[in-house]
Amino acid sequence: MSTADTVVHIVDDEETVRNSLAFLLSTAGFAVRVHESATQFLALAGEITNGCLITDLRMPDMDGVELLRRLRASDAMLPAIVITGHGDVHMAVEAMKNGAIDFIEKPFSEAVLIESITRAASRAAERVQSQAAMDAVRQRVASLSERERQVLAGVVAGHPNKTIALELGISPRTVEVYRAGLMGKMQARSLPDLVRMVMDVRIDPV
Template sequence: MSSANVVVHIVDDEEAVRSSLAFLLDVSGFAVRTHATAQSFLEVAGGIRNGCLVTDLRMPDMDGVELLRRLRASGHMMPSIVVTGHGDVQMAVEAMKNGAIDFIEKPFSNETIVESIRRAVDLATSQVDAEQGRERVRDRLRSLSERERQVLAGVVDGLPNKLIAGELGISPRTVEVYRAALMGKMQARSLAELVRMVMDIDLSALDGPAGAP
């Protein structure tokens, strides 16, 4: 995914701050959306698939730390930058502990905020690309038959063909046949590549029934 597809979401209760930062980012080539309150941002956060966040730390409805906590709790965390005033360093550190990738103290230069946001956008891009890659792997896994998934589980566990065969009640030669078939369906060029593909995916939690053995 191109970084141009990432939307920078600005959350700040001061309209003048939102407008000036949005203008700066727009002329710097970023796609921007502004939010007047943390709550209004939370209401749309679940639908954001390729975004990053710039939030003020102190806001009347909800501070930036609580916003990050709620994003994390709901599973909608994204690369986030917290803007802080003087004396807010301790709270800014708390924001970092809750997932912020950077905090910037006011007053800040245009170059400082733009560079920080560029890093956040690059991170958001890499995260989306990684998730798209995992989804492609899930699609390939769904194409496997039940027996191929069983053989795959044994391979990922590091079991030799003979032991996999014993557990499944089939011959080692049959395991080899299933293994070759699943390697082709998974588009894996080597055993190491196959293991890397699936090591962070729960094979038992895949949607949809597997095909026949």
């Protein structure tokens, strides 16, 4: 997944600003969608799988800080950049506390905006790749047999083969066989790799 696949969502109540930003970013090679209000954007934010956000701070229906708060509360946060006027730096800092990765003061140069959006798009693409990797791990765990999942739970808990064998009522050699099999199914290169996979997706194998 590359930054070229990332859609930049522009939220601003001023049509001239939306259009000028959209033209600039489109010319720079970004896919762009514009939204005339924070409320309009929130209505579809949960459906966005690979996007980043550029939003004005001061808008009549909902300011940029509140928009970010609601995105976080609904688990729909995107890599976000806020555009701020000269007197709004305090608000911009609040926006960063609520998840924005950058803020840009008006007036800004095209180069500064493009650089910031490129970073946001890269972060969005990385997040999609990370989510895909976690989904793949969950699918691998789901493919394990019940006994393999029991052995995996013991391994993740840090138990030696003898302890796992005693708990499951099987021999240590059988535990080794199951462990070798689940290592292959999980596509783990090593025991630490296996444990890290399961810990990263925060699932209970059993």
